[in-house]
Amino acid sequence: MGERRAEVVVVGAGPAGMTAATRAAECGCRVLLIDDNPEVGGQIWRGDGRRVEHPSIAVARARRVVDAPDAGTLLVEGPEGCELVGYERLVLCTGARERFLPFPGWTLPNVTGAGGLQAMAKGGLPIADKRVVVAGSGPLLLAAAAYLHAHGAGVALIAEQTTWPRLAWFATHVARSAEKRRQALELRQALAGVPLLAGAWPVEAHGDERVTSVTLRTPRGRRTVACDYLACGFGLIPNVELARRLGCQTRAGAVVVDDLQETSVRGVFAAGEATGIGGLDLSLVEGEIAGYAAAGRGREARALRPRRARAQRFAAALERAFALRAELKMLPDAQTTICRCEDVRFEQLACQPSRRAAKLHTRCGMGACQGRICGGAADFLFGWGDERSRPPVFPTRIETLIASERGTS
Amino acid sequence: MRRVREIVALSVNGRRVEVAAGSTVLAAAALAGKMALRRSPAGQPRGALCGMGVCFECRVTIDGVAHRRACQTLCAEGMEVRTDG
Numbered sequence: 001m002g003e004r005r006a007e008v009v010v011v012g013a014g015p016a017g018m019t020a021a022t023r024a025a026e027c028g029c030r031v032l033l034i035d036d037n038p039e040v041g042g043q044i045w046r047g048d049g050r051r052v053e054h055p056s057i058a059v060a061r062a063r064r065v066v067d068a069p070d071a072g073t074l075l076v077e078g079p080e081g082c083e084l085v086g087y088e089r090l091v092l093c094t095g096a097r098e099r100f101l102p103f104p105g106w107t108l109p110n111v112t113g114a115g116g117l118q119a120m121a122k123g124g125l126p127i128a129d130k131r132v133v134v135a136g137s138g139p140l141l142l143a144a145a146a147y148l149h150a151h152g153a154g155v156a157l158i159a160e161q162t163t164w165p166r167l168a169w170f171a172t173h174v175a176r177s178a179e180k181r182r183q184a185l186e187l188r189q190a191l192a193g194v195p196l197l198a199g200a201w202p203v204e205a206h207g208d209e210r211v212t213s214v215t216l217r218t219p220r221g222r223r224t225v226a227c228d229y230l231a232c233g234f235g236l237i238p239n240v241e242l243a244r245r246l247g248c249q250t251r252a253g254a255v256v257v258d259d260l261q262e263t264s265v266r267g268v269f270a271a272g273e274a275t276g277i278g279g280l281d282l283s284l285v286e287g288e289i290a291g292y293a294a295a296g297r298g299r300e301a302r303a304l305r306p307r308r309a310r311a312q313r314f315a316a317a318l319e320r321a322f323a324l325r326a327e328l329k330m331l332p333d334a335q336t337t338i339c340r341c342e343d344v345r346f347e348q349l350a351c352q353p354s355r356r357a358a359k360l361h362t363r364c365g366m367g368a369c370q371g372r373i374c375g376g377a378a379d380f381l382f383g384w385g386d387e388r389s390r391p392p393v394f395p396t397r398i399e400t401l402i403a404s405e406r407g408t409s
Numbered sequence: 410m411r412r413v414r415e416i417v418a419l420s421v422n423g424r425r426v427e428v429a430a431g432s433t434v435l436a437a438a439a440l441a442g443k444m445a446l447r448r449s450p451a452g453q454p455r456g457a458l459c460g461m462g463v464c465f466e467c468r469v470t471i472d473g474v475a476h477r478r479a480c481q482t483l484c485a486e487g488m489e490v491r492t493d494g
Contacts, residue, residue, distance in 0.1 A: 037461075038481065038482070107453055109494075112458055116459045120435055120480060124435075124437075244469050340458070353489060372464065
């Protein structure tokens with residue numbers, strides 16, 4: 001098994017991770033940046049061809065951090081094998097995933113995330129001339145729809161669960177920033193001719209081997225729309241599994257950090273969506289602070305606090321404008337699959353008092369995704385709340401676990 | 410340095426597929442007409458959901474190695490992909 005060390009290890013090469021790595025390297029640290037994807041950029045910069053240029057940064061792509069076997073050590077698995085990575089300071093920039101809410105038919109092929117379908121299209125999935133319904137909640141719906149539309153998909157409509165008054169309030173908030181005003185105008189132009197329904201959401205996807213149409217609940221009643229794809233995401237959830245494995249405190253599903261982005265574990269920092277959903281600007285400034293702080297430059301890090309506070313106000317507006325309505329808890333029927341890995345139905349879970357009981361009695365959350373998908377849904381549907389993370393953080397090859405035992409004992 | 414090629418040829422369930430370099434195995438499977446990539450324990454068809462390596466619904470067998478995520482794996486020349494869907 002391979003071994004390497006770096007003064008600062010950054011996990012996750014999205015905007016926060018790339019920024020943190022760059023700042024730490026500029027301060028003279030040797031940095032290793034690890035990412036699960038074949039290219040750096042994370043979700044928002046996926047396919048943009050961005051590079052990390054600093055000579056003190058080594059980049060390890062297509063590698064997952066699967067465990068933290070000892071203090072100061074990560075177990076990392078790649079396509080060709082595994083290695084132990086030692087660090088003095090660690091910056092977690094593990095990003096976020098989409099929240100999926102179950103409704104009848106949501107397990108059909110071609111029902112995807114909203115950002116999910118955009119990511120697939122960036123990876124070469126043919127979408128030209130495909131008819132797409134985009135649904136769920138949050139600004140990501142508009143960004144994804146604009147991308148799909150620009151690449152030849154026929155976006156039939158966008159269904160946003162929140163209300164017009166909340167959207168209007170969010171728009172006035174956005175309009176305070178010239179840069180955000182420009183982005184909003186660009187989106188509006190890109191989506192000219194695409195209908196946007198507020199107070200609308202999918203109630204059932206239809207099809208046999210893949211989705212062929214979706215029934216939406218709209219303020220004017222139910223409406224069924226034919227589609228090749230239903231791209232559907234209800235906001236974002238921070239990826240906190242590795243942070244929890246390291247013992248970092250979380251609150252409301254996000255990693256708790258202090259003024260310098262340091263977690264409850266000394267020497268372990270977190271930045272970006274893992275600390276709470278806040279968008280690109282917040283991720284960038286948190287990445288800068290974490291990078292400086294991990295390099296021991298507290299003064300430079302502290303100087304960025306006003307910028308972070310401004311970005312946090314936008315995050316708060318985002319949360320308020322796109323809060324999920326309670327009616328969405330009524331979407332699943334008794335037979336609707338909640339845990340896709342283990343095929344656990346709503347009726348099997350509705351009677352469980354806790355996530356632990358659900359796991360023990362139904363195997364909910366014990367499949368390949370380790371509860372990453374059903375967990376967000378179950379939190380919303382049943383209010384089960386947080387749980388500690390069990391190793392390994394991702395499904396892991398047995399050779400990796402054996403090598404790790406030998407390597408660390 | 411990885412070799413830069415414009416087109417990569419691989420097979421999906423024995424069918425030859427050509428994709429642009431940099432495409433994911435998921436894109437190749439779609440070009441081969443495979444939207445369902447696996448069956449759930451109860452036999453339901455499943456395809457890619459999250460597109461970012463989290464949900465594991467797109468796992469396929471690549472060159473004999475099972476449980477590889479189609480959305481996170483780039484196509485390589487001569488790759489053999491098997492789906493379970």
